[in-house]
Amino acid sequence: MRKIVAGLFISLDGVTEAPDTWHFPYFDDQMGAVVGALSEQADTMLLGRKTFEEFAGFWPTACDEVEMATHMNEIPKLVVSTTLANADQWQNSTLVEGDPLKTLTALKDGPGKDINVVGSSTLVRSLLRAKVLDELHLLVHPIAVGHGARLFDEGETVPLELVSATTFATGVLHTVYRPA
Numbered sequence: 352m353r354k355i356v357a358g359l360f361i362s363l364d365g366v367t368e369a370p371d372t373w374h375f376p377y378f379d380d381q382m383g384a385v386v387g388a389l390s391e392q393a394d395t396m397l398l399g400r401k402t403f404e405e406f407a408g409f410w411p412t413a414c415d416e417v418e419m420a421t422h423m424n425e426i427p428k429l430v431v432s433t434t435l436a437n438a439d440q441w442q443n444s445t446l447v448e449g450d451p452l453k454t455l456t457a458l459k460d461g462p463g464k465d466i467n468v469v470g471s472s473t474l475v476r477s478l479l480r481a482k483v484l485d486e487l488h489l490l491v492h493p494i495a496v497g498h499g500a501r502l503f504d505e506g507e508t509v510p511l512e513l514v515s516a517t518t519f520a521t522g523v524l525h526t527v528y529r530p531a
Contacts, residue, residue, distance in 0.1 A: 353459045354485035355397065357468035357475045358389045361489050361502055367472045368499035377492050381519040389488060390422060393467035397455070399474035400432035406469075407441035429458075429466070431474055452481050459483075472502050479509050482530050487511065493522035 360370035413420040428444040431451045438444035478484035510531035517525045
């Protein structure tokens with residue numbers, strides 16, 4: 352059975368928005384190994400609309416010298432959106448039609464490797480609420496960003512069970528959770 356696994360860069364104050372503006376000083380070989388392992392264990396990428404549009408604006412024209420460009424462009428991508436008409440702007444991308452939770456549950460029962468959710472905080476929240484997400488990898492950075500979208504909305508309760516925690520030399524904490 353396949354798993355749906357999400358990996359997010361997150362600040363101490365819960366911000367997941369625009370990690371490209373705050374996370375790079377903490378990126379090292381340990382974090383690269385985690386990100387690489389998540390990619391290697393998956394044969395499908397799952398994205399929400401905002402992340403898809405951001406990635407589709409960069410990766411299709413990224414040259415092969417940009418680490419992961421070939422992988423990002425070649426891996427099959429599933430896009431969850433209620434507003435996009437299609438996902439044609441990036442190769443190997445398919446819009447999830449119908450009820451995404453039913454579609455994703457059926458995909459989990461099929462053959463293949465993990466389905467990797469990249470970014471897409473809104474989608475991750477929805478998958479957690481519906482108990483469709485199997486693992487949540489948080490790379491908690493030792494910085495309070497102070498602004499931006501957070502993983503969890505105010506007042507929201509999402510019970511999780513800690514599976515593992517590893518501290519990197521940079522002070523980043525890699526935590527893995529599953530729904531409780």
